[in-house]
Amino acid sequence: MLKRYLSSTSAKSLASALDEKVYQVTTYARPDDLCITRGQNAKLYDDINGREYIDFTAGIAVTALGHSNPEVADIMHKQALKLVHSSNLYYNKECLDLSSKLVEKTKKFGGQFDASKVFLCNSGTEANEAALKFAKKHGITINPKKQGIIAFQNSFHGRTMGALSVTSNPKYRTPFGDLIPHVTFLNLNDELTKFNDYISSNRDKLAGLIVEPVQGEGGIFPVPADKLIGLKKICSENEVAVIYDEIQCGLGRTGKLWAHAALPKEAHPDIFTSAKALGNGFPIAATIVNDKINNALQVGDHGTTYGGNPLGSAVSKYVVDVIADEKFLSQVEAKGEIFKTRLRELQKRFPEQIKDVRGRGLIIGAEFAEPPTEVIKRARELGLLVITAGKSTARFVPALTIEDSVIEEGLEIFAKAVEAVYK
Ligand SMILES: Cc1ncc(COP(=O)(O)O)c(C=O)c1O
Structure with a gap:
């Protein structure tokens, strides 16, 4: 059936796909010469322009187990034939299984x-x-004024x-315009005494603090353990x-099941959130809480129509099982080391241009002295997809299953792009 669909539509759709970009809302600036049609592990293909790309983006840290993962596809197919959606008015088996798996594996993996x-x-x-x-x-629940959030x-x-x-x-x-009130932004580089002064003097007005253990979009900044x-x-x-x-930064990306698993339990959160890798591309996310938080909740406090649907939950069960595995996680660290070693070699060749190489596991940033726009563009022309983070950092967040040889190949292309721009 898939074959017939492709053959009957491919001539029209491939030729006219990019003409149809006029129907996209103006929220993204995208390259004009690229339209992805399929993927395989850490490679993406543009059949319209006949190009193959090494993908160091994984759909922004999403397809952790690779594009078109056959097991994921098989689970989706089987679950779609069984049950896709049944609402949150009733329990569904996949949602129950996934929730218990998330809690149990979280505890087991630190x-x-x-x-x-x-x-x-x-x-x-x-x-x-x-x-x-x-x-x-x-x-x-503690005090009606205790509503503020620190970010x-x-x-x-x-x-x-x-x-x-x-x-x-x-x-x-x-x-x-106006966003939700009572939000205060602090600077993570400040001393703990400053945080202590602010938080203790505002304790009656503060409900929560939200932080990424590794700041991602901001430029790949791991927050030091002592600060957390x-x-x-x-x-x-x-x-x-x-x-x-x-x-x-979660679900294996740092080489731990969760980035915070590298911390002692005194620094564990009351609430943590996961998405992106959780569905390997199928939209699903999770908010995990301890009893202290759950005890404040009542029926009706929050809800969602699609959340926890059997299809997404079935996929996520598989994703969590694969990633929550010591061998898998140690391979993430090893692959991350290849990235860091090669990028540091490149930094030695271009010390004026590449200021820092940092990150954990397979969430790595190479900070440039200026926005690396031209490097990214040149890399794309040479067959490599890389994205930026923050003002001037090239970000490397490939599939956790990327082959070592593809990492080497992609980094050679990246080096060529840097050479071409700064030679
Ligand atoms: C740390 C972090 N939080 C939240 C989000 C938002 O996730 P989504 O785009 O799935 O809404 C992102 C997306 O990049 C993220 O990196």
């Missing part, structure tokens, strides 16, 4: 030691909306109004719920 309950939804921003509402509800400069938490309110970038915020340990201590002392946004 994540949130008191993980207890899961809310499933459909995107990262929604997972953070839930997290913010849960933290606020917890605060308001950090350089953060990115999503584009819906709540998540946008805790996202610092003015470019994303200012066009939209200190922040959690201060927040616990002041009954402020700590939310870790692991939407980009």
